[in-house]
Amino acid sequence: MEAAPQRVALPTRETPPPGTPISVRLRARLRRFAPPLTFALLVLGIWQLYCTVSSIPESSLPAPTEIFSALITERALLAENAWVTIQEIAIGYLAAIILGVGLAVLICSSKMIERAVYPWLVVSQMVPIVAIAPIIVIWTGFDLRPKIIVIALVSFFPIAVNTIDGLKATDPEMTNLLKTFGAKRWARFKTAQFPAALPFIFSGLRIGAALSVIGAVFAEWVGSSEGLGYLILTFNNQTSTTEMFAAVIVLAFIGLALFALVGLLQRLTIPWYEDARFDDADGHEGGS
Numbered sequence: 041m042e043a044a045p046q047r048v049a050l051p052t053r054e055t056p057p058p059g060t061p062i063s064v065r066l067r068a069r070l071r072r073f074a075p076p077l078t079f080a081l082l083v084l085g086i087w088q089l090y091c092t093v094s095s096i097p098e099s100s101l102p103a104p105t106e107i108f109s110a111l112i113t114e115r116a117l118l119a120e121n122a123w124v125t126i127q128e129i130a131i132g133y134l135a136a137i138i139l140g141v142g143l144a145v146l147i148c149s150s151k152m153i154e155r156a157v158y159p160w161l162v163v164s165q166m167v168p169i170v171a172i173a174p175i176i177v178i179w180t181g182f183d184l185r186p187k188i189i190v191i192a193l194v195s196f197f198p199i200a201v202n203t204i205d206g207l208k209a210t211d212p213e214m215t216n217l218l219k220t221f222g223a224k225r226w227a228r229f230k231t232a233q234f235p236a237a238l239p240f241i242f243s244g245l246r247i248g249a250a251l252s253v254i255g256a257v258f259a260e261w262v263g264s265s266e267g268l269g270y271l272i273l274t275f276n277n278q279t280s281t282t283e284m285f286a287a288v289i290v291l292a293f294i295g296l297a298l299f300a301l302v303g304l305l306q307r308l309t310i311p312w313y314e315d316a317r318f319d320d321a322d323g324h325e326g327g328s
Contacts, residue, residue: 102282110286117271122290124267125256128184129294132191133252139192140199140244147200148207148233158204165197170258177263187259187267194255198247206240207233239313242306249302253295268294 084104090096091103098106111118143161147154169190177186210233218228260269268287275284306313 099279099281102285106282107285107289110282111289114283114286118268118287118290121266121268121271121287122294125260125269125291126294128187128259128267129191129252129256129298131184132188132255133195133248133298135188135192136195136199136248136252137245140196140248141203141241143196144200144203144207145229147204161197161200164193169194169255170262173258173262182263182265186263187256190259190262191252191255194258195248195252198251199241199244202240202244202247203237206237209240210236235310238310242302242310245302245306246299249298250295252298253291257291 088104091101102110143157147157147161173186173190176189180186180189214232214236215228218232256267257269257272260267261273264270268291272284272287272291275281275287
């Protein structure tokens with residue numbers, strides 16, 4: 041009589057055994073974030089020590105503890121103006137994505153269009169946005185529109201260029217294979233070109249996310265009565281350096297949050313690319 045087969049308990053997602061890829065990723069992330077966090081704490085410690093020992097005036101360089109105190113004291117004012125800036129960044133950044141990706145697809149659709157449009161895409165970045173921002177305000181007024189336009193103009197270029205590079209990086213063998221099977225241009229784009237371009241697109245989105253915050257500050261400096269950029273100008277005119285630093289920190293956190301959101305979207309959209317990056321990083325560190 042044959043013995044009954046034994047049931048083997050498979051590991052579950054809730055209780056992963058040691059040495060699984062999940063623990064490897066966790067260790068990789070800890071190795072990734074520990075050095076910058078340690079460096080930041082070291083810089084803050086040296087900054088605080090210098091302000092304490094040198095007795096430098098607060099109007100010139102406030103200590104980190106004073107800036108943290110201003111973040112608490114002025115939290116209502118900072119939150120109110122931060123919400124205005126966040127709305128501007130969200131709409132302007134979305135417009136930059138639509139403009140950048142749409143223009144890249146248009147340029148890659150035809151060699152003639154690429155030769156006609158791509159040089160002007162590069163030339164558009166030779167004109168400083170700070171110089172034309174006042175003109176945009178004159179044309180559109182002092183409402184939300186000039187801020188959205190400035191943010192979009194500042195942010196769209198890296199998105200467009202990276203998307204163009206990604207669309208051109210498609211494996212030609214895959215394209216030829218799809219042509220052999222009779223796939224039309226849209227089918228080839230959807231099946232091969234766009235998926236291959238996604239890592240490039242997300243690289244452009246991360247750069248655009250950082251630039252969108254800078255664009256929002258430029259726009260609010262030119263013509264605005266609210267927002268963190270306007271608040272920074274107001275604090276600067278009042279020589280309220282500590283509060284100005286607090287507003288800058290809030291702006292930095294908005295940029296970091298948007299950057300992290302793009303990274304999260306990338307991990308959800310192309311997890312295979314993230315897994316390959318972690319595998320490469322772990323392999324390099326293990327071999328060193």
